[in-house]
Amino acid sequence: MFDNLTQKLTQTFKNLRGQGRLSEDNIRDALRDVRLALLEADVALPVVKDFIQNVREQAMGEAVVKSLTPGQVFVKIVHDELVQLMGARNDRLDLSARPPAVILLAGLQGSGKTTTSAKLALWLKDKEKKRVLMVSTDVYRPAAMEQLAHLGKDIAVDVFPSGTDQQPVRIAQDAVAAAQRGVYDVLIVDTAGRLHVDGEMMAEAQALTAATQPVELLFVVDAMTGQDAVNTAKAFNDALPLTGVILTKADGDARGGAALSVRAVTGKPIKFIGIGEKIRKGLEPFYPDRMASRILG
Ligand code: GDP
Numbered sequence: 001m002f003d004n005l006t007q008k009l010t011q012t013f014k015n016l017r018g019q020g021r022l023s024e025d026n027i028r029d030a031l032r033d034v035r036l037a038l039l040e041a042d043v044a045l046p047v048v049k050d051f052i053q054n055v056r057e058q059a060m061g062e063a064v065v066k067s068l069t070p071g072q073v074f075v076k077i078v079h080d081e082l083v084q085l086m087g088a089r090n091d092r093l094d095l096s097a098r099p100p101a102v103i104l105l106a107g108l109q110g111s112g113k114t115t116t117s118a119k120l121a122l123w124l125k126d127k128e129k130k131r132v133l134m135v136s137t138d139v140y141r142p143a144a145m146e147q148l149a150h151l152g153k154d155i156a157v158d159v160f161p162s163g164t165d166q167q168p169v170r171i172a173q174d175a176v177a178a179a180q181r182g183v184y185d186v187l188i189v190d191t192a193g194r195l196h197v198d199g200e201m202m203a204e205a206q207a208l209t210a211a212t213q214p215v216e217l218l219f220v221v222d223a224m225t226g227q228d229a230v231n232t233a234k235a236f237n238d239a240l241p242l243t244g245v246i247l248t249k250a251d252g253d254a255r256g257g258a259a260l261s262v263r264a265v266t267g268k269p270i271k272f273i274g275i276g277e278k279i280r281k282g283l284e285p286f287y288p289d290r291m292a293s294r295i296l297g
Helices: 003-017 024-040 045-059 062-066 070-085 113-127 142-155 168-181 199-212 227-239 257-266 288-295
Strands: 101-106 132-136 158-160 186-190 216-222 244-248 270-274 283-285
Touching (some): 045 070, 113 244, 132 168, 216 257
Parallel strands (some): 244 270
């Protein structure tokens, strides 16, 4: 992720460092380069504008121009702004509810919900020592239900059985009751997606939210879809009380625009990123500062 952006910014900073003292002119040039680099990385335009404005205000400050190493100070300003843009810190999952803490995953079909359900279940089991139950409410795609059952077996996490002849809300309610009876700490609800945002899908996700009262309602989105990822995130965020985002397929995304825009556009933190198809090692907590350092090479 961010390969191109890193390359572009490295060049910009190199030019800047070669300048000795900074002037308004070379700051302006550098800002123009940063702006272009962000746009090429597919960062949403309003986000780029705000970002550049913030960096400009700080970079034009007296302390920067008078600094002996203005190039380095400029890089630090960009770094800190990137961290802010992505949410400043890692937002952990809030599992403090009375068990079972329900985590509901919503998103478009193919975004990686089912895979992410299993990755998250494994992470909670191994890292947080939680007893996890999973359930699929995707009554439209038997293959999705089978996929979850199969993944559950693979990682030794229980899956509440569900069938395509049932109502999604009913399945979820039964799964919550089963999780209570079985003294599970966490119930992960994998929901049905569609290929595009549509009213029925949102209505179903809203009904599932009302029925299960999730402590975490996570929007799962494919990073490779760039600006579309951000538009979809906005639509889901408008319709549902999201608590965070999981950005999948970050391993296949060379530009990184969604990672940089989603937080600013929705106000919701990215909590995890998917970094591969493998259930084991395919999910990482998202750390804005590490990501910013990676972007700046
Ligand atoms: P769903 O329709 O939202 O449940 O999506 P799936 O979980 O079935 O995933 C769709 C495809 O994306 C599958 O081929 C997954 O292996 C793949 N996938 C999911 N997450 C990642 C990821 O982080 N990286 C990569 N490279 N592929 C992923």
